[in-house]
Amino acid sequence: MKIKRYLLATCFVCLLSAGAARAASEGSGAPTIIPHKTNPNEDALTAGSTGVMSPPITYHGGLVMGTPTVYLIWYGNWNQGNGSDTSGGQAIIRDFIYGLNNSSYYQINASYGTATGMVNRSSAEYVDHYSQGSRLTDTAVQTVVRNAIASGKLGPPDVNGVYFVLTSSDVSERSGFCTKYCGWHTASTIAGTNIKYAFVGNANRCLSACAAQTVGPNGNAGVDGMVSVIAHELEESNTDPDPVSGWADSRGAENGDKCAWTFGANPQGPANAQYNMTLPAISGGSRNYLVQRNLDVNSKCYVDYATKQQ
Template sequence: MVYLDFWGSQWKKDTNGIQAYMAAMFSGLGTAHDTWSITTSQYPDANNSAPAFNGAVLGGSWSDSGRAAPAAASQRAIAAEANAAAAHFGVSGDPDAQIVVLSPHGTSPDGWPNSGFCAWHDYTGSVSYTNMPYQLDAPKGSRCPNSALGGKLDAFSIVEGHEYAESITDPQPESGWAAANGQEIGDLCESNFQKVVLPTGTFAMQPLWSNRDNACVITPRAAG
């Protein structure tokens, strides 16, 4: 399950609809209409348990607005916020939980956008989490895909979709699936963005690497 943590009182002033957009995306992912996430089902864990989807993957959304998020949060601070969110949702130690720490406008978590990433995922020692910067702050010419398909919030669904899939297949980085060159399921396919239709809306997404297809795909071919 995915748990959204909108970190900081700055989110109270945000008028771009990002909280609703992300909640809608994860309310559609995992449903019977979602043929995009099922690519991850090809990658079982060490116990040979493969990801399965039985309904919306959104576990909850929290606005942690008691104080402002740091202007330049360190990785340690982001991990601490992820642990706080896990405690809030009651999922600390849950191997199937993902915490998405979404930083507000005007902040630079872990040096973003000057550190060469659009977002990243890691493990706190208790829970899988993602550092998700405020994608609309990415400068023009950035590798972060702002308005990739003409939608104002495209980068949020493309970048967070990337991290979501990699958190499923490699929740504790370097212990899960990676290609021989070390790239994860999303890293191999950072192009050819497409619209994915879910029951909760239409979202720009990137393909994912499918071993079955030996290619980057939006929808993998059926097993058989």
């Protein structure tokens, strides 16, 4: 497995005052749109002799989600039939969200109280063929989400939803995909509802920055790289939906940030196609994934919460 250099993350959210934590109720005003972005070289912060990541994560009094429903928005062209932009790539991501539900990995998130360790996957999806072009801005990503919700194809606006904009590898995100981050999440009032959404770009665009390996356990390096970033953004959306009013450390790092790009001690499989978890697939059977660890409420990174495997 490629060893990444760990640099301290640029803190995109530290300008938010901890004292500005919002009430847990919904619709309490439009949050400022400051996406929480994942640096490709993010973290990990220093772990002490007890394995506790420093500084520890704490609760800031704001919203924490219960069981999130994941909505997939496929942006660009996911049926190019080559590289990573294939229906096979989409199937990997669908299977991953399906397999996360109540997994011993996602149970790490259940340690935060109201989060349950459960994940719903909406079978309703939305396809957007370049309505905002192939060079997106943060605002354009929000427009994609707004249009997807307005279409009605994803059902009514879902306050418990996390809407993922997933781009094909010919699409860039101009605020820094591949150079400053691999994904981000935020929340905004859309259709009168507090909507949580995330951007995760196709890692095939920049494997050296946004994928941990060059082949991947499913033979699709770009998408195999994306699933780890999707896990990261989903976990953070779950425990800190309005950054940073939920769970974050004193520097603004959320749970996913503090274990980013670490995969535990026991990845298996051949070089460049390693995996650290096996999850059930939609059509039966299972798939292997290499997914970054996640932080529990006691500020320790785990890959499996049932066995407490770090």
